Amino acid sequence: GTTINSVTRIMTQGSIQNTDKNTDVAIQGDGFFIVSSDAGSTYKYSRSGDFKFDANGNFVDNGGFIVQGWVRDEVTGKVDSTAPITSINIPPGLTTPANPSSVVTLKANLDSGETVETFNPTTTMDTYSLTDYLAYVAASPGPYTVAQSNANTIRTANTNAAEDMKVMFNEQGRSMVMQAGQGVWVSYKPATNNQTVLGVAGAFSFDLNGTTITGTTPGAVAADNAGYIAQQINAKTALTGVVATVGTGGALVLTNDNSRASDLDATKNIRITAVNAGATAVGLVATVADTTNTTAYNYTYQSNAVDLANNATPINTTFRTTEQLRLIMQEHSQLVTGSTGVEVIIND
Structure with a gap:
């Protein structure tokens, strides 16, 4: 027969190597993996990270010993490293495929070293010159249709930046991603x-x-x-x-x-x-x-350049930029006598 003369414990760090098995792990530095053959009653220690899942979902080594560790709490979703270790088990069929993130929320502090420019938080709304309009009314007594009122209202220059509605974002950071033909009905009153x-x-x-x-x-x-x-x-x-x-x-x-x-x-x-x-x-x-x-008007987004003067039917108007939408909404709200607010209805 044969006997072991001596056992030499080599405690130096080995090299980390890549494998084709996603359950292989390794320890860099001090420490041991803890495994158990009796549901945690006794422990064995190993530096070998050649693990796999058995038919029951237990995370085991080649000897069938179950790896011990901390698992995520199902209620809080957190891992408590102060709790006792337990057998690592993932029931078969509970794996979840990867799902890309759809929304990222970032909360951060501004760099105190950067200079903060001063600004006026109040933006002046569009103004209207009524001189020519009133002269038109005096020369051509009513009644007026919506088209007549639009045709003879004089708009002043608007210095606010016009942005394409398609590339705008809401307060949650989600892109509006408007498509041509989409829009809203706005009712100013019944x-x-x-x-x-x-x-x-x-x-x-x-x-x-x-x-x-x-x-x-x-x-x-x-x-x-x-x-x-x-x-x-x-x-x-x-x-x-x-x-x-x-x-x-x-x-x-x-x-x-x-x-x-x-x-x-x-x-x-x-x-x-x-x-x-x-x-x-x-x-x-x-x-x-x-x-x-x-008292209700339909505003439809178009991806190409829009000339508001071409909106021949005032009830159905097209727009492309934020300022075009605001401008025509202001005009229509003035046309509706006694308007007290705006109700927006999203087109189906």
């Missing part, structure tokens, strides 16, 4: 329209926001006729956005709060067209002043 309904029986037809409303008024009582017309209108509110009620003296009161979640013109504002003779007979008057009320 659109309203009042119609005087007469006590005349007869068939009527008119278009409300592009949807045809038809029926036959019941008789000689104006309030009854108004109630009947309101029923026909409310049956198609989903298409028009308009809600009808009967007001004082049997008046027909139309309201559109512009809140329908749609990017279609048909659910915004109030537009009455194609009024037939029967509708006129019961009191629906086909004039612009009586049939149109615009």
Whole structure:
């Protein structure tokens, strides 16, 4: 037989080498790996880092001894190095693929050695010269359409920097990444329209926001006729956005709060067209002043250069820069009498 004459402990640092196994580890400097064959009741010490996961998810060496260490707390997500060590185990199937970071939040102190320039935190809003506009009004008494008002309002030069909306970021650091054709509807106040309904029986037809409303008024009582017309209108509110009620003296009161979640013109504002003779007979008057009320506007982003003068239809306008959007919003808010705020509706 044979016997071991002596055992020499070599405690010097060996060289660190790369392997093709991602569970191989090594110690640089002093220390030992701790392994156990009895769930931590007894410990063995080793400098060999040739480890792997067994079928039960235990992190083991080639002898089947389980590596001991500290594991992350499932509640706090932290590793407590003051707690007792335990067997390292990752149940099979719980591995998670790599996921790239989507948002990085940085909190840092400014360099106290840098000179801080002074600045005025207040930015003057765009101003308007009303001299030529008032002269136009005096020479051409109203009523005015939105297009007429826009065409004769004189804008002063704007010194604020114009930035492409596509490259802007919100307060969380996320890029807006706007695409051509995306935008918002902005409602400055609900659109309203009042119609005087007469006590005349007869068939009527008119278009409300592009949807045809038809029926036959019941008789000689104006309030009854108004109630009947309101029923026909409310049956198609989903298409028009308009809600009808009967007001004082049997008046027909139309309201559109512009809140329908749609990017279609048909659910915004109030537009009455194609009024037939029967509708006129019961009191629906086909004039612009009586049939149109615009309080919501659609602003659509375009990636190419935009000339605001080319926005022929004021309800639907295009923009590219932050200053163009602010400018047209200021103009439209002035056109809406009695506007008290802005409600923004994101296009679908």
